[in-house]
Amino acid sequence: MKPARKKRLFFIIFLITGIAVAAGFALYAFNQNLMFYFSPSEVKQGKAPVNKLFRMGGMVVEGTFKKEKNTLKVFFDITDYEKTVTVEYTGLLPDLFREGQGIISRGKLNSDGIFVAEEVLAKHDENYMPPEVAESLKKAKK
Amino acid sequence: MNITQSITRLYHQFASPPYFYRISGLWLPYIMGLFILLFAAGLYGGLVTAPTDYEQGEAYRIIFVHVPAAWMSLFIYMVMAISGAIGLIWRMKLAEIVMICSAPIGASFTFLALATGSIWGKPMWNTWWVWDARLTSELLLLFLYLGVMALYNAIEDKRTAARAVAILAIVGVVNIPVIHYSVEWWNTLHQGPTVTKFDKPSIHLSMLIPLLIMAVAFKLFYIGNLFMRVRTEILVREQKSKWVKELAEES
Numbered sequence: 001m002k003p004a005r006k007k008r009l010f011f012i013i014f015l016i017t018g019i020a021v022a023a024g025f026a027l028y029a030f031n032q033n034l035m036f037y038f039s040p041s042e043v044k045q046g047k048a049p050v051n052k053l054f055r056m057g058g059m060v061v062e063g064t065f066k067k068e069k070n071t072l073k074v075f076f077d078i079t080d081y082e083k084t085v086t087v088e089y090t091g092l093l094p095d096l097f098r099e100g101q102g103i104i105s106r107g108k109l110n111s112d113g114i115f116v117a118e119e120v121l122a123k124h125d126e127n128y129m130p131p132e133v134a135e136s137l138k139k140a141k142k
Numbered sequence: 143m144n145i146t147q148s149i150t151r152l153y154h155q156f157a158s159p160p161y162f163y164r165i166s167g168l169w170l171p172y173i174m175g176l177f178i179l180l181f182a183a184g185l186y187g188g189l190v191t192a193p194t195d196y197e198q199g200e201a202y203r204i205i206f207v208h209v210p211a212a213w214m215s216l217f218i219y220m221v222m223a224i225s226g227a228i229g230l231i232w233r234m235k236l237a238e239i240v241m242i243c244s245a246p247i248g249a250s251f252t253f254l255a256l257a258t259g260s261i262w263g264k265p266m267w268n269t270w271w272v273w274d275a276r277l278t279s280e281l282l283l284l285f286l287y288l289g290v291m292a293l294y295n296a297i298e299d300k301r302t303a304a305r306a307v308a309i310l311a312i313v314g315v316v317n318i319p320v321i322h323y324s325v326e327w328w329n330t331l332h333q334g335p336t337v338t339k340f341d342k343p344s345i346h347l348s349m350l351i352p353l354l355i356m357a358v359a360f361k362l363f364y365i366g367n368l369f370m371r372v373r374t375e376i377l378v379r380e381q382k383s384k385w386v387k388e389l390a391e392e393s
Contacts, residue, residue: 008231012312023316034328036274057329094268096197104331121267126336128202129346130193 037104039080048109056085056115057104057123065099078103089117096122157234159376160385166369173369177362184359187352195349204262206353209337210360212255215283216318218248218364222290223315226308236372238304239379241311242294243371247364249287256280267331275324276332279317286314300379 001009027034037057038048048054058078064086065076073090076099087105097103102125107117129137155161188206195202222244229237259277260270271277290307297303325334337343343350380386 005231012227012230015309015312016315019313019316023320027320031328034275036272036329036331039329092268095201095265096267101197119269121269121272121331123331124198124266124333126333127344128195128205128336128349130348131196132193133346134196 040078040083040085041080043085043109043115044083051108053106053108053118055104055106056087057102058085059102060097060099062099078105085113085115087115087117087120089120091120093120094122096124157236159236159380162236163373163376166373170366170369173362173366177359177366180355180359180362184352184356187355188349192349192352193346198266201262201265204258206356208255208258208262209353210357211251211258212280213338213357214360214364215248215252215255215280216321217361218244218251219283219286219311219314219318222248223311226304226311229304230308230312235301235379236376238301238308239372239375240368241308242290242304243368243375245287245290245294247367247371249284249291251360251364252280252284252287256284269331272331274330274332275328276321276330279321279324282317283314283321286310286317290314 037055040056040058042048043056048056056078058080061077061079061084065074067074071090072092073088074093075086075088077084077086079085087107089105089107097120102123104121104123105115105117106119106121107115110116156165184206189203192203192206194200222241225237225240225244228234229241256277263272264270290311293310294300294303294307297306322335322338324330325332336345337350337353345353377386377389
């Protein structure tokens with residue numbers, strides 16, 4: 001390779017490495033801010049901000065969904081299979097909301113340790129299959 | 143003739159604009175024909191024969207456009223950056239043209255991925271948009287494409303412009319692994335990878351096949367569209383050369 005071309009090649013390699021290292025440091029420093037949500041364990045450990053809105057994500061625990069009569073207020077527990085936090089929410093729930101499904105809610109902890117949500121988002125997983133397959137998988141599990 | 147020599151010969155042939163113009167003109171009808179065939183097959187497979195999803199019902203069918211478009215947005219960026227680097231190191235005119243002609247196509251695919259994702263997100267997630275790592279880094283990719291186009295048009299001399307744009311495109315490459323791994327490195331609302339992982343794809347075969355057909359169709363569309371743009375750009379740049387004048391007299 002001609003010296004001039006070699007120089008330009010090294011310049012490009014140097015440029016990419018430099019930017020990659022800088023971006024790596026920046027992303028590492030902002031790691032916490034890039035987390036879209038906290039898990040119930042982190043909330044219980046006090047890692048989530050106090051008196052400030054934050055997001056909490058996890059699985060809705062089977063059999064914990066309760067609806068208050070004549071209002072839109074609902075209660076349910078969400079878990080990361082280690083710790084569980086109760087969520088209170090008033091409003092419409094997304095289509096994919098159901099027990100055993102992952103969700104992300106935005107809100108604040110109140111003094112009783114209940115998470116008062118202003119917004120509930122359904123987190124979809126990466127699995128796609130026809131209903132019959134899902135059915136037979138369920139049976140196989142049991 | 144050994145392999146190195148034949149590669150060098152091929153390289154010099156393709157680097158020559160008249161040669162590329164002639165060859166790409168011969169290939170173009172086949173590429174576009176195959177694209178139309180696969181696109182129709184993929185759409186039929188995705189929208190008609192693929193079964194409904196157990197959780198999302200019919201709404202999941204948007205992935206047959208969303209996922210290939212998102213893959214293309216990353217793929218085209220890599221083509222753009224690599225041809226930018228080739229243009230920068232070897233001062234190859236055709237590589238510069240490929241780079242700059244890829245930008246609008248890549249921007250369109252990025253926009254398509256963002257728009258279809260948003261349309262899907264409203265009923266499924268209950269929100270049009272969130273600032274999670276995947277969505278934000280993909281939006282950054284759109285701005286990188288737009289930046290490449292703006293910078294190229296802002297500089298009068300096109301060869302100088304191509305050099306400046308190549309550096310911008312190369313710097314932006316850092317964003318590509320961030321987009322791909324964002325769903326694994328951080329907690330995001332966007333789900334993890336379904337197909338592009340070392341594990342078995344977590345999608346049923348009856349849905350995976352039309353998805354892959356669509357992905358190939360989108361690739362062909364990119365190649366065909368790129369060829370058309372590159373051919374036009376070659377004619378504009380070489381309008382004073384002998385072979386273009388001869389071509390104009392012929393037709």
